[in-house]
Amino acid sequence: MRYGFAVRIGPVGFRVGSAWPQPLHALTLLYRGYPSPCEAIPDFTVRLEPDGLLRRWIRPSIAIRGDYTLPEAAPLALRHGLLAAEMGMNLQMALGHRRFLLLHAATVEREGRVLILTGESGAGKSTLAALLGERGWRLMGDEFALIDCATGLVHAFPRAISLKNAAVSLFPAVEPDRWGPVLEATPKGTIRHLRPRHDAIARMDEPARAALILFPRFGFGETVREIGGAEVFVRLTQASTNYVALGEAGFTALTGLIVETPARAIDYPDGPAGIALVERLWNEVAR
Amino acid sequence: MNAARLLVDALRTPESVAGLDAVEWTELLAAARAEHLIASLAHRLDGQPIPPAASAILADARRSAEQGRVQALWEAEMARRALEPLGIPVILLKGTAFAAAGLDAGQGRFIGDLDILVPREALDQAEKALLGGGWEWVKDDPYDSHYYRTWMHELPPLIHRERDRMIDVHHTILPPTARPKPDAVRLIADSTALPGGLRTLCPPDMILHAAAHLFADGDLAGGLRNLWDIDRLCREFGEDSDFWSRLAEHARHHDLEKTLARALRLSRRVYGTPIDAIRHAGLVPASTKPKALKLEGKWSPEQVRGDDRIGLSDRLYIRRLLARDGWGRPTRKLTRFAFYVRSHWIRMPPSLLARHLWIKARR
Numbered sequence: 001m002r003y004g005f006a007v008r009i010g011p012v013g014f015r016v017g018s019a020w021p022q023p024l025h026a027l028t029l030l031y032r033g034y035p036s037p038c039e040a041i042p043d044f045t046v047r048l049e050p051d052g053l054l055r056r057w058i059r060p061s062i063a064i065r066g067d068y069t070l071p072e073a074a075p076l077a078l079r080h081g082l083l084a085a086e087m088g089m090n091l092q093m094a095l096g097h098r099r100f101l102l103l104h105a106a107t108v109e110r111e112g113r114v115l116i117l118t119g120e121s122g123a124g125k126s127t128l129a130a131l132l133g134e135r136g137w138r139l140m141g142d143e144f145a146l147i148d149c150a151t152g153l154v155h156a157f158p159r160a161i162s163l164k165n166a167a168v169s170l171f172p173a174v175e176p177d178r179w180g181p182v183l184e185a186t187p188k189g190t191i192r193h194l195r196p197r198h199d200a201i202a203r204m205d206e207p208a209r210a211a212l213i214l215f216p217r218f219g220f221g222e223t224v225r226e227i228g229g230a231e232v233f234v235r236l237t238q239a240s241t242n243y244v245a246l247g248e249a250g251f252t253a254l255t256g257l258i259v260e261t262p263a264r265a266i267d268y269p270d271g272p273a274g275i276a277l278v279e280r281l282w283n284e285v286a287r
Numbered sequence: 288m289n290a291a292r293l294l295v296d297a298l299r300t301p302e303s304v305a306g307l308d309a310v311e312w313t314e315l316l317a318a319a320r321a322e323h324l325i326a327s328l329a330h331r332l333d334g335q336p337i338p339p340a341a342s343a344i345l346a347d348a349r350r351s352a353e354q355g356r357v358q359a360l361w362e363a364e365m366a367r368r369a370l371e372p373l374g375i376p377v378i379l380l381k382g383t384a385f386a387a388a389g390l391d392a393g394q395g396r397f398i399g400d401l402d403i404l405v406p407r408e409a410l411d412q413a414e415k416a417l418l419g420g421g422w423e424w425v426k427d428d429p430y431d432s433h434y435y436r437t438w439m440h441e442l443p444p445l446i447h448r449e450r451d452r453m454i455d456v457h458h459t460i461l462p463p464t465a466r467p468k469p470d471a472v473r474l475i476a477d478s479t480a481l482p483g484g485l486r487t488l489c490p491p492d493m494i495l496h497a498a499a500h501l502f503a504d505g506d507l508a509g510g511l512r513n514l515w516d517i518d519r520l521c522r523e524f525g526e527d528s529d530f531w532s533r534l535a536e537h538a539r540h541h542d543l544e545k546t547l548a549r550a551l552r553l554s555r556r557v558y559g560t561p562i563d564a565i566r567h568a569g570l571v572p573a574s575t576k577p578k579a580l581k582l583e584g585k586w587s588p589e590q591v592r593g594d595d596r597i598g599l600s601d602r603l604y605i606r607r608l609l610a611r612d613g614w615g616r617p618t619r620k621l622t623r624f625a626f627y628v629r630s631h632w633i634r635m636p637p638s639l640l641a642r643h644l645w646i647k648a649r650r
Contacts, residue, residue, distance in 0.1 A: 001614050013340070015313065017614050040309035041340035045317050047614055067320045067615060098347045247354040 001047060006037050010146065010157040010204050011100075012093065013037025016085050018048040019056050023081025030082065030160050030180045030193055033201055044068075044096060046088035051075035064088045068095035080186050082193065086162065093144055093157075094241040100146035100155060101246060101253045104239045107140035107154055108132045113211035114154045115282060116145050116261075118239045124218030127167040128274050130194060134171065135275070139200040140208075149246065149253040152260070153207035158200045160193040168192045170271050212286035213263040214278065220267035222277060232263045262287060290318035291511065291609035297328060298515060299559050301335050312341045314613030321615035322511045326352030326395030352395045356386045359398040362452050363387060366403060367485050369420035373412050376486055378404040378478045380457065380496060384487040385516070388479075392519035397512070400444070400453040404488075406475055407458040414442055414456065422447050422454060430646055438464050438635060438643075460496045464635040467503055469495070469541040477537075490524040491537040498550035499543055502604075506623070506630035510608045511557075517550050518558040525561070553604055556597055 001017025005024040008014075014037070018024050037043070044067050050056040051063035060078035064070075066088055073091075076084045093102060105118035106129035115137075117125040126142040133139030140156035147154060160180060163171070168182075171194065180193035195201075215227070215235060227235075236254055237243050243250045262285050268274035293315045296303045307315065319325040329345035329352075337345065363383050370377050378384075380402035385393030405413045422445040424432075435443040441457040459471035478486040488496055494517060501513040524530045538547040554560040597605075607626050610619035617623060631640055 037340065039338050039340040041312045041316070041338060041344070043340075043344055045313075045615055047616065049616075067317065098351045099343065245351065245354060247357060249350075 001049075006040070006042055007031045008035045008037045008042075009089075009159045010141070010155055012044065012097070012157065013042035014044050014046060014089050014092070015042040016046040016048065016088065018081070018085075019050050020048070020060065020062075020078060020081065022078060023048055023062070023085050026082040026181060027085050030195055032177075032195070033198070035204075044089070044092035046085060046092060048081065048084050048088065064091065066092055068092055070095070074187065076186070080183050082180055083183050083186055083188075083191060086160070086193070089159070090143060097242060098245060101149055101243065101250050102241045103145040103147065103236060104143070104241060105145040106142045107145045107156070108137040109140050109154075109156075109208045110137050110282075112208050113286060114140065114145075114208045115278070115286070116154070116210055116213045117216055118145070118213065118236070119215050119217065122218070123216055124268075124274065125216055126161055127163065127170065127218075127271065128216055128278065130161045130163065130167075131170060131271055131275055132278065133161075133196055133200060134174070138203060139196045144241075147210075147253050147257060148207065149249040151207075152209065152253065152256050154210050155207045156200070156204045158196045158204050160195050163192050163194055165189045210257055210261045212282060213257075213261050214281065215263070215265040216274065216278075217265070217267045218274070219269065221269060222273055223267045224277070224281065225265040227263055227265050229258050232258050260287070289609055289611075290314040290613040290615075291322070291611040293613075294318045294322060294324060294328070294511070294611075295557055295609070298324070298331055299557075301332050304332060304335055304337065309338070310613075312338060316341065316344055317613060317615035318611045320348075321611055321617075323397040323509060324512050324515060326397065327512075327515060328395070330395040349395060352397065355398050356393070356396075358452070359383045359386055359401065362401045362447075362450065362454075363403075363485060364483075365420075365447070365450070366401060366417070366454060367483070369416050369422075370405070370413055371484070373409060373416055375405055375409040375413065376475055376478060377484075378475065378486045378488060379481075380404055380460075380488065381500070381516075384493065385520075387481055387485060388487050390520065391523045392516045394519075396516070400455050402455045402457060404457045404460070404471075404474065407471060410442065410456070410458050414445075417445055417454065417456070421449060425453065434643065438462060438639065461499050461503055462634050464639060465503055465633060467499070467542040467546060469499065469543060473540065489537075490520070490530065491534040492541075494520050494524070494534060494550070495537060495541055495543050495547060498546045502546045502549050503543070503633060504630070506627040507604070507607050510604075511611075514550070514554055514557055514608065517554045518560045521551070521554065521560050521562070549601070549604070552597060552601055553608070556601065556605065557608065 003018045003021050003024045005027050006015040046066040048062045049065055051061045055061045061075040062081060062084045063075045064073055064084050064087055103118055105116050106125040108115050108129050117128055119125055129139060129142050139158055141158050142161040144157045145154055146157055178195040183191045264281055266277055268277050297315055319328045326348040329349045363379055367377055379387055382396045382398035383401055385396055425444045425446050432443050440459045440462045441455050444453050444455055446453050460469050461467060474492055477489045477492060479489050480486050497513055497516045501510060538544045551562055555562050607622050610617060610623060612618050
């Protein structure tokens, strides 16, 4: 590929190749301060390629490919190249990662214990985790929780946080150089990426044990509901991208996590209420 | 260096990875993934000194293939249970067969769909039994269905609605419209029973099927992997000294001599498959001077070329097989396109092909 970039996010090394310089330029700025892949051998390759013969130059459009590719994925405009690179890296994880049990979840840590926030897209887990990450918690990741099948520990995957639409305005105090460009009119609305704070990157290789699992839902009156192990199990199998592919190891890791970790479903009306609720449950329920 | 060449060298000579730098490792792993050979490579490199980062990737691939093997064997068992009441032989093909029979070719072998062979006269019953057992059509299109049933060697693909796994039910190993005409009745008669009630093709026919699949059907997509199957099968079965003469006899019977000869030449050229014994069986004569040979049957000069010389068409095949770069991208577009065109050409006679393409184009 004409242009290349490599980065390590937690235990996973990536290289991103591109037919154009712009996406990688944005990626380099966003991931300033991140380490390189271990021994310079990345786990996954992402390719940003022209979607067709002339699409390098004329109405350039990016096909997201790599070690693992979704044939039906729609191409993105060149101005959304950073998003394409991010989606490409997530895609490799979702389709190809087998070292850890992956949960589609955000994770934050305090005093060596991890809060797992999981739920459908739009439930607000990225935003909640990012808010917590700005107020005393260590952000471990906004997209994937990595569960070690042997030890049960949660490993960090602190990629740049993808904030959507109104969520961007919740972070007025953030240092300007931590923001990526504003990506308008993407298939997911307006998106802006935020580099996690320095400690999240510096401590990305420190795993920790899970202490609380929350299933947040944004935009509803405040409620807390206890949920039984069977429901947590079903919800987490749905939240996992590789539970089936891991076979027995995945089952053991997941049931171990559920037996050991209290869980609650919560609804919250807005960011501040969500934070207050999470902090309260952390003090009352977390193990 | 061409990344496919790196992959072939590592598979052929595992010690060769000792000198690789980080860029070469990266390219090797990308090419191996793209060719669905990464777990085979992982097994092959067992015991070699490998950088920890690469070693972790290979260990992941092995675990993943092991889980794939468990799922594939379970899927085969599900098909066996669905078809058991019919009392017909159910013969596993390709990857699932290698895994079920515990062959070297099954080590780390990526397994996609379940491929089975059943007697042609039992095809309708088998289809009904599978539909009753939870499988359903992938595509519900009358022309596609007609196309498969009239001109193909298999039913339209079925998928299990709960397990989301595909099954291809074959009644022979090549489309009836292709030029070679394997004898499906004898393939089934010669098949080998596995413990548990399923069957595989007999050893010579496994190689013939792999060769037919690679060279007489399709556009060589996944060709390096299929050729690796052939290499592994030849090495394992070839230890038996009678094997090569049986292979030659089966190839003649199934009208696959040319196809087999090409498979063996390329396997030898690409993976170094030892084929000394093959020459004794008369498949690839030893002399480098073809004209000095007393030829039997209709061997073409190209087929009888000796050890280290290969013909122009073999070179084209190798060019196609090695069309992969260090980013895992397909390369050599023109060569690929030529083989794509060829795949249609060899699969059906020109008039039928024209009709098929016309109908496909109008939709």
